[in-house]
Amino acid sequence: MTVSAEPFSPALRRSVGVVMIGATLSFLDSTVVNVAVHTLSADLHAGLGTVQWVVTAYLLALAAVIPVTGWAARRFGAARLYVVALAVFTVGSALCACSPSVGTLIASRVLQGVGGGAIMPVGAMIWTAQASKAQMGRVMALIAVPVVLAPTLGPAVGGLLVQGIGWQAIFWLNVPFGVVGTALAVRLLPRGPAGDAEPLDVTGLVLASAGIVGITYGLAELGAAAGPDTAAAVALSAGSAALAGFVVHALRAKQPLLDLRLYGNRAFTAASVATFALGAANFGGMILMPLYFQTVRGENVVIAGLLIAPTGIGALLAAPFTDRYGAGATAFTGAAVLAVATVPFAFLTATTSYTLLCLVMVVRGIGFGLSIIPATTAAYRALPPDKIPDATPQLNVLQRVGGAIGTAVLTVVLDGRLGHRPSRAGQAGAFGTTFLWVLAITVAAAVPAVVLARAELHARRRTAVSRLAEATGTER
Incomplete structure (x- = not known):
């Protein structure tokens, strides 16, 4: 079923452009600091256990603020809240860059995370309020650019900045873009109604x-x-x-605070479960390849980061096709492509061709783009517009927690295998075994996609029957 290409309004185009700036910064900072942990430990004279909180504090602040974004958007207005969130993120970034100690840096990262956690959910509320259901898939495809590319390119960008300038540069990078993004948001985002919210x-x-x-x-x-x-x-x-x-x-x-009754909608539930599982499969699997390139192949962090970029390229190639057919069928197709493209990684060796790996990563990126974007689109399409502020934080939480679960589980599995295989060949085999877990998670993600496709098929049949009944009644 081909979806009508309804043109975007000028206001919608402006909103998508402004939101992409903040979303890119927020997702980039989820991974860009990872490569600077050892440098921070040396420069700030702190142990790795302490410095690790620079990464963890940001994630915890993100997690804490997301649930309240729906209520806050209704209370203060989505556009106003977005401006405040991006401004807080930018100020937090500047404070991070100026931090003289690890304690100050961790506190600044918390402030940065409070702003960053609200950016994407509130931004999604802004553009879903302006987009029709027919436009939702194409808007999601555009928003997926920072969602997919930023975490993928984060390690490479961070490595280049740390090696070329210093760890402060990974935070200063956000400031000019944050200032410009905030100014554009003040000028271009539509001011919706505020104050129409129940007590917190x-x-x-x-x-x-x-x-x-x-x-x-x-x-x-x-x-x-x-x-x-x-x-x-x-x-x-x-x-x-x-x-x-x-x-x-x-x-x-x-x-x-969050309306869990939304899960009474079968299509929304299936799309939500698919989003969670695909987040675990993709973002959990994403941590393995940089480790493989560094541990088994001996590459530095910059080269390792650049070598995983083909995954983002594949997702971009998939973007034009994410809304041409039914979201459920497309999500299932994407999950199937993702699973097939994961199989070669189960046979990793210490000498596997980089060309082959990059090509397979492109295909894997295509599978991710064809699965996660339609699944999220289907979740929004399954609900009336007034339920979007409740659904958006929940979908963001599911995707991020899914990625966290996938990362934690796969890290534990990999470490258990590496501990018994000191040789490079054995280490490569450990990565291959861990990718079997990625494959299992990906196959599991295809199950709710099937349910989603069936729900959409039944909905289309009911619509067709209803239209036929109306036409018959009119003729009579």
Whole structure:
């Protein structure tokens, strides 16, 4: 089924352009600091365990702020909240660059994460309010550019800046773009209504934030420890308990922070599960190839970062095709392509051709682009416009937590295999075995895509029957 190419309005084009600036900065900073950990440890005279909080603090701040973005957008207006979020992110970036100690840097990263966590959910609310359901897929394809490319290119950009200038440069990079993006947002984004919001669900906010932060921290600790860890176990248990409490509270409250009743919609539920699983498969798998290039092939961080760029290129090649057919069928096709393209990585050796790896990564990127973008589009299309502010934070949380779970699990699996294989050939085999886990996660992601495709097929049949009945009644 081909979707009508309804043209974008000038206001929608401006909104997409402005949101892409902030989204790129937010997603770039999720990975750009990773390559600077050792440099930060030396320059700031702190242990790696302490410096690791520079990465973790940003992720925790992102996780904590996302649940409240829907309510805040209704209370203050999405455009106003976006301007504030991008400004806070920019100020936080400048403070990071000027930090004289690791403690100041960690605090500045928290501020940066508070702004960065609100940018993408609020930006999505802005453009979904302006786009029709027929336009949603093409808008999602444009927004997917920073979502896919920024984390992929982050390690390479970070490596170049750290080696050429210094660690401060990875934060100064955000400042001019943040200032320009904020100015454009003030001038170009439409000012929607503000103040039309229910009282803040404080109990829900505390439970949701504690749950998401606990799980995010626990997964980060689990991945860093590469195995069982007491702090990770406590955090995961506390986070799971808080989330369970939030679910019970949200289903009973008259005006919950997040409307979990949205999952009563079968299409939205299937799309959400697919988004979660695909986030785990892609972003979890994304951490393996840079490690392979550095550990097995001996490449430096810049070359390793550049060698994974073909994944982003593949996703861009897929972008024009993400909205030409039904979202469910396209998501399933993408998951199938992603699974097939993952198979060659299960046979990695210490001498596998770089050309072959880059070509397969392009195909894998195409699979990711054809799966994650339509799945998210289908989630939005399944809901009425007034439910978008509730759905957007939930989809962002699912994608980010899915990526965190995938990263933690695969890191633990890889470390367990590497510990028993000191030779380069053995290490390559360890990566190959770990990619079998990636393959299993990818296959699992195809299941909700099938459910989504079936739900869409039934919906189209019901629409056709309804139209036929109306036409028949008119003739009579």
